[in-house]
Amino acid sequence: MTTIAFLGLGNMGGPMAANLVQAGHTVHGFDPVPEAVKAAQQNGVETFPTAVEAVAVAEVVITMLPSGAIVKNLYAEILPASRTGALFIDSSTISVDDARAIHQQAGEHGFAQLDAPVSGGVKGAAAGTLAFMVGGDDDAFAAARSTLDPMAGKVIHCGAAGAGQAAKVCNNMVLAVQQIAVGEAFVLAEKLGLSDQALYDVITGATGNCWAVQTNCPVPGPVPTSPANNEFTPGFATALMNKDLGLAMDAVASTGSRAPLGTHAAQLYKSFAEQHAGLDFSAIITSLH
Ligand code: NAD
Numbered sequence: 514m515t516t517i518a519f520l521g522l523g524n525m526g527g528p529m530a531a532n533l534v535q536a537g538h539t540v541h542g543f544d545p546v547p548e549a550v551k552a553a554q555q556n557g558v559e560t561f562p563t564a565v566e567a568v569a570v571a572e573v574v575i576t577m578l579p580s581g582a583i584v585k586n587l588y589a590e591i592l593p594a595s596r597t598g599a600l601f602i603d604s605s606t607i608s609v610d611d612a613r614a615i616h617q618q619a620g621e622h623g624f625a626q627l628d629a630p631v632s633g634g635v636k637g638a639a640a641g642t643l644a645f646m647v648g649g650d651d652d653a654f655a656a657a658r659s660t661l662d663p664m665a666g667k668v669i670h671c672g673a674a675g676a677g678q679a680a681k682v683c684n685n686m687v688l689a690v691q692q693i694a695v696g697e698a699f700v701l702a703e704k705l706g707l708s709d710q711a712l713y714d715v716i717t718g719a720t721g722n723c724w725a726v727q728t729n730c731p732v733p734g735p736v737p738t739s740p741a742n743n744e745f746t747p748g749f750a751t752a753l754m755n756k757d758l759g760l761a762m763d764a765v766a767s768t769g770s771r772a773p774l775g776t777h778a779a780q781l782y783k784s785f786a787e788q789h790a791g792l793d794f795s796a797i798i799t800s801l802h
Contacts (some may be wrong), residue, residue, distance in 0.1 A: 514538050517660060518571035520564050521605070522549040522588060525631070526577035528639040529604070529664045531556035534537035535641075542565040552606035565594040572596065573660050576603045579610030588615050592622040600656050601626040604645070606756070608763045609675045609682065613649065616674035625653040627678040629661065632684070634749055637745035644665035646684075679787040682761040689758055689794070691725040696798030699732050709734050731798040748793035755786040 519530040522544040534557035542558040543566075544550050550560045551697045552595075567573050568591045577585050584605055590733045599620055601619045603612070603626070604677045612628040620680050627649035628665070645665040661668050673681045678782035699722070702712040713735035717727050726743040731774040740748040757780035765772045787799050 516541065516570055517565045518543070518564075518568040519553075519558065519577070520544070520567060520575065520591075521577035521579075522546075522553040522558070522560075522740050523579075524575065524635050525555055525638045526575075526606075526665075527552050527556070528635065529643070530558050531576075531579060532638075532641045532663050533660070534558060538663075538782060540739065541567045564591050566593045570596055570597070571599055573600045573602065573657070576601075576605055577671040578603075578605040580605070581607035581615075584615055585611065585618065588618050592619060592624065595622075595624065597623070599624055600653060600660075602629050602657055602660065603627070604629045604631055606630045606760065607678060607704040608760045609678045610763065610767055613675040616649070616762070623703070625650070625656070626674070627653050627657055629657070630677050631664075632681065633666065634747075638664070640666075645669065646671050646674055646677040646680040646778040647677065648674050648680075650674075666673070668778060678760070679764065682757060682764050685754065685757040686761040686772065686778065688725065689754055689782060690730065690774045691802070692795055693725045693727045693778055693781060693797055694729070695723070696795070696801045697720075697730050699798060700801045706748060725795070729793075729795050731795040740795055741798075745792040745796035747791070748795070750790065751782065751786045751792050751794045751796065752790035754794040755782045758782050 514783045516539045519542045542553045542560045543564045629645045631643040631649045633643040647670050686770050707734045730739045733742040734753045735802050
C-alpha cells in the first residue's frame with residue numbers, strides 16, 4: 514500500500530481522500546480550513562499543520578484545489594520538500610496552460626506529474642465513481658492507476674501533459690451548449706403547445722438526445738431525479754459551469770480557435786451566474802423564456 518499526501522480536503526478532496534483510506538492506503542492530509550481537517554480526520558486521514566509536513570514521506574502527492582494559481586504556489590512550496598521519486602497528480606480543474614506549467618515545474622525538480630481532472634461531482638467523489646481524464650506520460654499513468662482506481666469509475670489516458678484538462682474543457686463546453694439548446698427547445702415547444710413529456714419522449718428517442726435532456730431534463734416531470742424537480746438544487750452548480758467555461762475560453766483564446774457557440778454559451782452562463790451561481794446549471798432555462 515502507498516503513502517499518499519492529499520492537499521485540499523474540500524467538497525471533492527474530502528471524500529476522495531476517504532476512499533483512499535478505505536482502499537488501505539495511508540493518507541497524509543493538509544487543508545488550511547479547520548472544518549475540512551476535522552472531517553478528514555474522522556475519515557481516517559492523518560493530518561498535518563503544513564503541506565510541507567504532509568508531503569515529507571509521501572510516494573504520491575494529490576492536489577484538489579480551487580485554481581491554477583493556488584496549485585502553482587503550493588507546488589513551489591512542496592516540490593523542494595518532497596521525497597525523491599514521488600509522483601504528483603493534480604486533480605483540480607485548471608487551465609490547460611497552467612496544467613502544462615505545473616507539469617514543467619514538477620519536472621524541473623525531477624518529479625513525474627499528471628493532470629487528472631475529474632467529472633462526477635461530489636456524489637461521484639463520495640461513491641468512488643469519478644471519471645478521471647489524465648494527461649502525462651505512459652509510465653506515470655501506469656504508476657498512478659492503483660491510486661486513482663479506488664476513487665474512479667473510469668480512468669482515461671487522454672495524452673501528454675495538459676491533455677486531461679483539454680478533454681475536460683472540451684467536454685464541458687459541449688455540455689453547456691447542449692443544456693442551453695435543450696432549454697431553448699422546451700421553451701419553444703411550450704409556446705407551440707407541445708407537452709414537456711411529448712418533447713422528452715421524442716428527443717430521447719431521436720437524434721437530439723443527449724445527457725442534458727435524458728438525465729438533466731430542465732423541466733419537472735419527465736425525469737423525476739433531475740434538478741428541475743427540486744428547485745434546481747445542484748447537481749452541477751452554475752458557478753462551476755461558469756468556471757469551466759472561463760477555462761474553455763482561455764483555451765480558445767490561447768489557441769486562436771473560434772468556437773462561436775461555446776463562446777456564446779460562456780457569455781450566457783457568465784451573466785446567469787451573477788444572480789444564480791448556486792443553482793444547477795440546467796436552471797439556465799429560466800432565462801430563456
Ligand atoms: P472546495 O472549495 O470545496 O475545496 C477546495 C479546498 O482546497 C478547500 O477546502 C480549501 O481550503 C483548500 N485549499 C485552498 N488552498 C489550499 C492550499 N494552499 N493547500 C491546501 N488546501 C488548500 O472545492 P471543490 O468543490 O472540492 O473543488 C476542488 C476542485 O475540483 C476545483 O478545481 C473544482 O473546479 C474541481 N471540481 C469540482 C467539482 C464539484 O462538483 N465540486 C466537480 C469536478 C471538479
